[in-house]
Amino acid sequence: MVNLKRTREDILASVLDLIHHQGFQSTGLKELFSVSGTSSGSFYNYFQSKDELAHALIDYKWQQIKTHIIKPAAEHTSDPIAQLVWIIDRLEAKHLTEPDCGGCFLGNLIVDLAKYDTSFQTHLIQVFDQWHFAIAQLLRQGQTQLCSDIDPDNLAEQLMNAIEGTLLLGRLYNHPNRLQRGFDNVRQMLKAALKQ
Template identity: 55%
Template sequence: MANLKRTREDILKSVVNTVHRQGLTATGLSKLFKVSGASSGSFYNYFQSKHELGHALIDFEWSQLQANVLEPAVSQSDDPIEQIFWILDRLEAKQLKEPKCGGCLLGNLIVDLVEQDDSFRDHLMQIFSKWEGAISQTLRQAKPQLKDEVNPEHLAEQIITAIEGAMLMGKLHRSKSRLKRGFNLARQVLRNAIL
């Protein structure tokens, strides 16, 4: 019997892995009800549609990325360059734990949703802009360590592109070695910018 007292966060936590693996488009409502353990009434109390759930999952994943990767990086080192390397290590380690290299949920949602509805494109662009902004802010703090010609915003964009490419190709090939090579490319992009 479904748990009628599931909270909004309970539902998001319980469906995130299924959506990560199957995509939101391919996951039916009955599967979402089953995986969440919520009755349809409880589910619809928090999410009026799968569309609304998709937007909630984007925000949920961004909050997880902030809480588990971006914010802890600051406490790992006073050196902003070391913070970026720590972020890369942390993201790579998370992917290596995933069975069959699951890719980035936010990246997967780009592939799954942006052609269906401009609201998903706009929302994901905002989230990736925030992510690039967090990286570029750290790189601005590292400006004395960077070559004169390096633009922190452009470098952040290159690093995010390399990260997402690494996770996407790791997922496509289901290859940990391919994933590692992709993350090493992201590290090399950063090393090439350092004095």
């Protein structure tokens, strides 16, 4: 007989897409139980509350980004600037393959949860600071390729802002050309910072 018991990770994976497109606060517990295929008892074995699920989803999504987007860049090239371009290209490809652009999952949670409870604001700041650090670190490693007046930390912040803005407007317009233009602008911003 097949064991239908769901693991904590199964639950996170199964509810991610629903929350990504519908929003966390707009999603009821009954919907979460239904989509995850768990009873309330099983759900509460893993998460004491819906808010605890949200915190777990933040960590789960950030781990996915690190595992599937940030870390693999180094396997493709040792050039840190080329790694950053690969990350940008990978983000674009990921969002272009979605049938209905949901924007950035973590960015959506900023709008949905940051003012709802300060613990979410703190948690999301920690994650976005790590994102910023990862991009800035690549820029620092490739600083010899940057123009002399470029500050890697400032450029990393500008790139992050441009990526998040692209994904937010991508969700609004829900058109692949809009996403592609936005990511082209991100790449152009990086290219403009490089020595000619």
